[in-house]
Amino acid sequence: xxxxxxxxxxxxxxxxxxxxxxxxxxxxxxxxxxxxxxxxxxxxxxxxxxxxxxxxxxxxxxxxxxxxxxxxxxxxxxxxxxxxxxxxxxxxxxxxxxxxxxxxxxxxxxxxxxxxxxxxxxxxxxxxxxxxxxxxxxxxxxxxxxxxxxxxxxxxxxxxxxxxxxxxxxxxxxxxxxxxxxxxxxxxxxxxxxxxxxxxxxxxxxxxxxxxxxxxxxxxxxxxxxxxxxxxxxxxxxxxxxxxxxxxxxxxxxxxxxxxxxxxxxxxxxxxxxxxxxxxxxxxxxxxxxxxxxxxxxxxxxxxxxxxxxxxxxxxxxxxxxxxxxxxxxxxxxxxxxxxxxxxxxxxxxxxxxxxxxxxxxxxxxxxxxxxxxxxxxxxxxxxxxxxxxxxxxxxxxxxxxxxxxxxxxxxxxxxxxxxxxxxxxxxxx
Numbered sequence: 001x002x003x004x005x006x007x008x009x010x011x012x013x014x015x016x017x018x019x020x021x022x023x024x025x026x027x028x029x030x031x032x033x034x035x036x037x038x039x040x041x042x043x044x045x046x047x048x049x050x051x052x053x054x055x056x057x058x059x060x061x062x063x064x065x066x067x068x069x070x071x072x073x074x075x076x077x078x079x080x081x082x083x084x085x086x087x088x089x090x091x092x093x094x095x096x097x098x099x100x101x102x103x104x105x106x107x108x109x110x111x112x113x114x115x116x117x118x119x120x121x122x123x124x125x126x127x128x129x130x131x132x133x134x135x136x137x138x139x140x141x142x143x144x145x146x147x148x149x150x151x152x153x154x155x156x157x158x159x160x161x162x163x164x165x166x167x168x169x170x171x172x173x174x175x176x177x178x179x180x181x182x183x184x185x186x187x188x189x190x191x192x193x194x195x196x197x198x199x200x201x202x203x204x205x206x207x208x209x210x211x212x213x214x215x216x217x218x219x220x221x222x223x224x225x226x227x228x229x230x231x232x233x234x235x236x237x238x239x240x241x242x243x244x245x246x247x248x249x250x251x252x253x254x255x256x257x258x259x260x261x262x263x264x265x266x267x268x269x270x271x272x273x274x275x276x277x278x279x280x281x282x283x284x285x286x287x288x289x290x291x292x293x294x295x296x297x298x299x300x301x302x303x304x305x306x307x308x309x310x311x312x313x314x315x316x317x318x319x320x321x322x323x324x325x326x327x328x329x330x331x332x333x334x335x336x337x338x339x340x341x342x343x344x345x346x347x348x349x350x351x352x353x354x355x356x357x358x359x360x361x362x363x364x365x366x367x368x369x370x371x372x373x374x375x376x377x378x379x380x381x382x383x384x385x386x387x388x389x390x391x392x393x394x395x396x397x398x399x400x401x402x403x404x405x406x407x408x409x410x411x412x413x414x415x416x417x418x419x420x421x422x423x424x425x426x427x428x429x430x
Contacts, residue, residue, distance in 0.1 A: 109373065136249050141224050142221065142224075143160035145160070147189060154175065156176070159172065170206070177209055228254060234421050238268045239268070239271060242255065242259065244273065249281060251284050259291060271326060274338065275416070277331055279332050289342060290314045294316055295312055299341045303380070310383075324350075325350050326416055327352045329356055331352075336355050344384050354395060357388055357392035358389065361377060401415055402414070
């Protein structure tokens, strides 16, 4: 804008000088018969003056509009913020009971995100820690899963294999009552987890009740690796099976190790079980899909407000064996990325029930108090550009899970798995 003002000023100065020149020329004409023609005609001067005035008015108007628009925008934002602050002060000052300021703010953030798409979510500090542990795939601790029973006591729900808790002999249904010499009977599990996490001591004693009898064991906190992959074989090792329960940071490594062991056995068909897997890291699903197809194959597409971009495999080969993917209504997000990529690019067969249909991408933001929130920022499409959000992936072979499996969860009663094995044998005969 300053440049335009300088150019306008220069032109006005030229005009002024030129007008002065015209006056001088007029005097000279009276004295001399021969004079040079002026470089500007009067009509040109008038036009130039008009244009200069117009530019000045336009620039000034644009500046005024921008300043007014910005001021209006900030005023509106300020009014909206004042409405929130007034409500906050009113609640804090006049609510008939004591209020927790931190909880009020958490509630406000949570409420704001809840008006969006259902996937944009607020997590307080404890929830953030639990969420991050699950997606990181490891943490420092005891390797014990706990819950508060109906009496409010800390009860063991499960013990992670090869963890300090399992080595100390702790079992499911044990009731924890003392941590070192501190009574923890009736303590909330959030407080217990926080206490263990923040304790700088590596070694400590844990006392628990089993069948009414007290038992004390010594434990050493250690790095706990969460297993997200399980594997086995069927049909004399010709059919390989890998179960994946989450797409954590370390899932890809576990999956690769399991896949290589199955390939060493000479499998002819691979069954990947993604039932109940609600997702996780998108890049983990991308890396896992890249194990089956080379770099000429797209894995998925990302659609933002302005563009759509394809993401290709980083693999070096195309697997020759057959692939079957087990899915159900709880298979979502990264599970659907992997399943769709294998179906569209590697010819995999989907068996089970239609998937959940979560086709959006969330990014995590961390706040100053340690809490976090997920915000939906993009939509993902299948490798062929199909939208699955709210729709899900259709299966090639639809099979309901037999009710027998609920009562007795065995491979024999798993009707969906048995159908996958049946289809694998058919593929082998072709």
